[in-house]
Every structure is written in structure tokens, then in C-alpha cells.
Amino acid sequence: MENTIKQLKEYLIKHDIKPSTIRLKILEYLLNNRIHPTADDIYKNLLDQIPTLSKTSVYNTLDLFADKGVVKVLSLNEKEARYDINTRLHGHFKCRVCSRVYDFAIPYDVSIPHELKGFDVNDIDINFYGVCQNCKNQGRKS
């Protein structure tokens, strides 16, 4: 769970990213907070540790991370982008009550459909929307 600074540095270098304090902190945050945070979530959270942090740096870093394949940018029918440190193919469920995002494994084989024969498919998003069990239970109690 916990990562040493050395491990974080190696992780970035392996992805062709020069380590810097901000980059390491953002990476660390993403690894320890698997909540598919927004740029603002990350910014707000790191402000304690890095009081001079600017929003632009967070965006810059996340853009770089996305470029280098360290994060996947999620587009979940909301204006804010979210960032997922888990870049392997998996699905996302967004609860429209609590806004939480849940991961799920994709059980079926996502082969290229025949309509897209000859297309290059580089990226796949599978997003479900609805109400999570937690929020369903809350509703029942009240």
C-alpha cells in the first residue's frame, strides 16, 4: 500500500517522466487514493503539503501523466475530468446520488465489432450510471 519515494521515482522514470516533488506527490496521492479524483480534488488535498502549489501545475502534471500512460482520463458525463491511476481495461460505475465511482471487471470479450472492421481502436471506455447499493439503502432507511 505505502510506497517509498524511491519506488515512486522509479515508477515515473519507468514511464519516461522526470521525477519532481510535485509529480511524486501527485503520483503518491493517486496511488493511495483510489477514488478517481478530479484535478481539484488533488489540488485541494496537496495544498497542505505544498502550499505554493498551483492548479496549473496539477493540470500540467496530469496531462503529462496521461500522455505517458500513467493515468487514464475518465469522462463520466460530468464537466470535470477524473483521473484513474489504474490504466488497465476495466469498467466504471458512477452513482448519480453520491457521485462515487466504482470499478468493475469487464467480463465479456471486447473484440472489435464488425462495423469497425479496419479501424484502429486505441482506447475503450465502458461506463455505467445509476444508484449504488449504499445510496439505495440510505433511501430505504429515511
Added chain:
Amino acid sequence: MENTIKQLKEYLIKHDIKPSTIRLKILEYLLNNRIHPTADDIYKNLLDQIPTLSKTSVYNTLDLFADKGVVKVLSLNEKEARYDINTRLHGHFKCRVCSRVYDFAIPYDVSIPHELKGFDVNDIDINFYGVCQNCKNQGRKS
């Protein structure tokens, strides 16, 4: 392909929407232009026919349509939303060269994965990204 005004009116009424000129025109546009247009696409196109049209009205109408299940709002990793008159479950492929959006049938059974047991799933997005055959061919020629 072509729809009479009467048919368009009935379509809206069936979806619990009072027909108005703007609503009929936007519906007609969506039915005749299956390109997953943005609000701006629709606005620009209808400006000839309805010179007093405002962008706000386009948004209002599309929001209403989405509410009543007449359109599905697409979130395809871009800042602009797109609107699809086909609300049945199907996948979308977005070409990152020409920006065109292609439909495809979902061949596999999208049952609720076990991680989401007990969740209410109301909506499903399946989006692929890459380069369409058209753009691949263009690239080869040059």
C-alpha cells in the same frame, strides 16, 4: 427518412413534450442528420430557418429531450456534448483524426457485473476511440 410535421408532432407528444416550432425543427434536424451533433452544430444549422433562434433555446430543448428520453447525451472525451436521437443501447466510436462518431452494435451481453450486484444501472456508455478506416486510408495516400 423524411418526416411530416404531423409525425414529428406525434413523436414529441408521445414523449410528453408539447410541440413548438423550435422543438419540431430540432427534432427534425436530429432525425435527418445522424451525425451525433453538438448543440452548436444544431444552432448553426437552424439559424437559416429560425433567424431569431438563441443558443439557450437549443440547450433548453436538448435538455428537455434528454429528460424525456428523446435523445441520449454523449460524453466522448471532449468538452462539447453530443446528442444522439438513437436512444437504444449501442456503442460509439470516435475517430480522433476526423472527429466523426460511428455507431456500432454491442455484440456481447451487457449484464450487470458481480461487483455491481444490488446496484441500479440506468444507463450505459460504451465508447471506443481511435482512427477510422477512412482516415487510415487518407494517411496512406499522402
Added chain:
DNA sequence: TTATAATTTTATAACAATTACAATTTTATT
């Protein structure tokens, strides 16, 4: 070390899509 270059970070302003709002116009109802 010191000077210089390259990179990273920052603050500020710009941008673009969408929404809020209140006024106006249109449509429906009495």
C-alpha cells in the same frame, strides 16, 4: 564553484461550453 541553459512551476488572464436569470414574446385559457 559559477555561469548558463533547460526545465519546472507559478500567477494571471483568456477561453469555451454551459447555465442562471429576468425580460419579452408567444400560446393557451377564461
Added chain:
DNA sequence: AATAAAATTGTAATTGTTATAAAATTATAA
């Protein structure tokens, strides 16, 4: 025809993100 309700409009506000240029930091070379 008068009134109420609904739809449409123009304007301004909002918000997430990006562009830009200056400042700070880090790396490199003399």
C-alpha cells in the same frame, strides 16, 4: 379581450481548462 401559463430570448455569470509569460528550480558545463 383579458389573463395566465409557457416558451423563447439576450445578457451575464459560472466553471473547468488552457495559453502565456515570468519566476523559480534544477541540471550542465566551464
